[in-house]
Amino acid sequence: MASALLSAQKLPLRCIVPKVLMRGNHVVGEAAVRAGCRFYFGYPITPQNEVPEYMSERLSKVEGGVFIQAESEVASIHMVIGASMAGGRAMTSSSGPGISLKQEGISFLSALELPAVIVNMSRGGPGLGNIAPSQSDYFQATRGGGHGDYRNIVLAPNSCQELADLTYEAFNLADKYRTPVIILGDGMLGQMMEPVELPPEVQIKKLPHKDWTLTGAKGRPSRFLRSLILDPFEEEEHNWKLMRKYERITKEEVRWETSFADDSKLMVVAFGIAARIAKGAIKRLRDEGMKIGIIRPISLWPFPYKAIKELTKKVKHFFVFEMNMGQMLEDVKLALEGNGEVHFYGRPGGIILTPLEVSRVISSYYYQKRLG
């Protein structure tokens, strides 16, 4: 299938619309290569196997492309560290259990201030769990599963198009802030196919110059990248430096989307694929005259706290819907700061609700609270 899709990339020139029908996992790979990613290191795990499958073929056809199927997840994330130190745009991808193994490397990337993109097509957990789509990795992604005082930018797309756009953007964000960026998808997003308008290919030579890379010290003073800082005062200063960077990110990079917010008496909060399903449910309920809207955090860290707080001026009831047992729920509660009433509904374990089922749950809450 990968080769069929590789040849399908020529399609935009000939077909009626400049779009290609692509599977989410292939979209990640193609968008990454177009963003200038030349280093991919991974280890197989369902449901993201099509990412390494695609990259193995695609990178072999690009100048300077390196694909390595590492001996383990731990090795692959450390190969990302190496490539990133040398100045390349590097990516790795995995799913739940594999991302757990990569946490050490993510902590090191954060400490060393190295740009990297890490894709998690999450699945049912904990443990090996299953291979069905789930959102149970929210805490791991936003709180950092690794050790130390660090934060990562976390982006949660809800369609193949957004997956392409955010993967592309992730490489720019990673370079801009010298920080790892996590794309939090799920098994469904990785597997489903949708028409995608692919972003343009960047020219690597035109990317902003990095003045910190380890590329050989010939003709210049040598540079040093390390995460071991034994002097507590020095380490404190390093932590302050990181913290100032994270503050800048929380000011500049918050992303969210609201629909039907103007006249709503109830706001649904959902991210990723769950938001998409919830939006379908809300459209149904709007047809029946219920005043319900939705806010969808796109950046899970930095979380749109202010945008949600702002809503409490008009809305008193919030309905959080997730495909887990209530993880983003905690951020919503933090955002509300005690204002408004929060109700949660979630299905863990890889269950995918239909818009009809979600609409039943939301409408029963709506009437229970006498909102309509």
Added chain:
Amino acid sequence: MLIKTVFSGFGGQGVIMMGYLLATAGMYEEKNVTCLPSYGAEVRGGTANCTVVISTEEIASPVASEPEFAVLMNNPSLFRFQNQVQSGGTIFLNSSMIESRPIRGDLEIYEVPVNDLAKKLSGNKGSNIIMLGAFIKKTGVVSFETMTHALKEIFGAKNPSIFKSNKAALQLGYDYLD
């Protein structure tokens, strides 16, 4: 307009390709489409299925709980999906391989003996495309011309002769049902 179709059969019968082709053709007609291939821990010869949603509006979920159409290529598929199809929906069944018939009376049923029809073609191949021809004839989800275009883009780029034989299969299925 929101039309959900499920294609189901053995691994190897080309059900994923049927879905991929239908979604591609829907995309060419500038509609919103999603295509979700089944993803179980299945080995070769196990069941495979593929759900395609075609809509003029934004698609909320690529999963179809109550599809309008089901294209069933083998017996296990009939047992799995016959009760999920919407009342008033349509089942296309491969009568070369499916002996039993749905017990529901509220469905329209078209029988297409695709494996027998495929014997008329060179190489005895393309039973899935024959079914796809019959499917678009009766549902009109996409036009015959768009589907031919999709076949050309997907198969023709690799090998023109593969496109030719698949086009013949599409025509055979299209002409089979009145």
